[in-house]
Amino acid sequence: MNQYEIIAKKIQEADAILVGASNGFSISEGLHIFADNQKFENLFGDFKKTYGIRNILEGMYTRFPSEEVKWTFISRLANHYSGNYTGSENTNALKKIIGNKPYFMVTSNGENHFELAGFQPDCIYEIEGSWKEMQCAKPCHKELYPAFAAIKKMSEVERNGRIPTELVPKCPKCGGPMQIHGAGEGFIPDEVAHNRFQEFIQKYHGRNMVILELGIGWRNQLIKAPFMRWAAEEPNVTYVAVNKGEIYLPDEIKAKSFGLDGDMEKILKEIADKM
Template sequence: MALDTAQIRRAADLLDEADGLIIAAGAGMGVDSGLPDFRGNEGFWKAYPALGRSRMDFARIASPVAFERDPGLAWGFYGHRLALYRSTRPHAGFGLLRAWGEAMPQGCRVFTSNVDGQFQRAGFDPAAIYECHGSIHHLQCMDGCESAIWEAESFAPEVDQERCRLLNEAPRCPHCGGLARPNILMFGDGGWIERRSAQQARRLEAWLEMVERPLVIELGAGTAVPSVRYFSQGIVARGGRLVRINPREPEVANRRDAGIAAGALEGLQAIAALRAQT
């Protein structure tokens, strides 16, 4: 299906008018890099057949309870994801966004519900990124020991992908020696240490105070888990504009904004191609 040229033109115009760019990214942002889409049990179980055989859905494995009941299985899942994200090369759309943001007077910032660290891998300033659900590249104690958060770089998971089980030793808390878990907001998670994300939120808010004409480019963020959409709507409510790129739910409420029915990379490349013509 051909993309809506009028919406792409509107998006290009909004880029020209803005003095600061906010990239708001949901799970769909990583699909064009080859990362699995966990939308629905079918896609999730295709990526993790061992969990499919036991009929364990994403919400059950992505939970502190999973670490309490079966750490080897929980770390098999998260260890596989950690290794995958470390080896994945961000798609070309990341570079387009970075170039557009760097050309603006106030630069750019990132708000993402993704825990994969792809924006850091794509060369974005880590201090300019707000990961609202945490990061798989950081760990914390299962017991909240010392309220500490540390980087996971020394942990090299070895995973039996057929059984979705960790083969080597799980990471341990450097303070008490107890089991460590990802510093990620999971389902039913009352133990997530949010200090790192809260610091990121304060930095983003301070930056927003300096921006007069903010533009949000929202990518791959649906309504099922609406964290990114709520953020985008908040920017619009304070006078910002919105470009929404989403293959299934591209609609925008304000006709001054733009909604492009496309995947992240396709939509960004369409905007870039049109801008190159002018």
């Protein structure tokens, strides 16, 4: 058997699947938050010219001159990449790979693509926040509020890089500014999702588990480091790392790991086709 057939067999034999995803997954879907490329120019050329931002990430942390401008940037971004998203070749392949098995997903990507593609919200932990929600910028309290409906309305009426003042979100408690969940200081962790993740890990302790690591850089301490520590401690875990140009597997887990270097879409399809 080749390595794809072995991986497919390990998945078929697994009691559950744990998925970790970061920027490499988003990049394979066309969203590159670090890139000063043509897509960024097409979407944010006016912001680049006026405010000097060179990529999406810079824009999310820039102190714009007004709340109207800040929310114009956020709403344009989120509506473009998430407003009409229903899935991709990546998420279709991932659904076939997981099948009917119990699963949990931990991602540092904020665009909410897994939920929008049809994966269960209760099985997703967006560890660095999500564009689907907003919070008090202070924050004066820890509640998160739905954002997509407001974002859609903002993006529809923006003119010359500004939304109308009456559409600027205000904190329901203190009346102060809001921010998208995951952008800016005062980030409110999603404790409910974190607890669900811990329950999943505890439930499948000692059982057959496949970890799919998708597009995570070797320095990632939020997802990659704890996943690898857990894989080293668990005797029945198979670790599959997929990334383009960067595969890192420590000696402690190499014997039960696979490193697949290449195009995310092609690799996931190859695994799915073997299921």
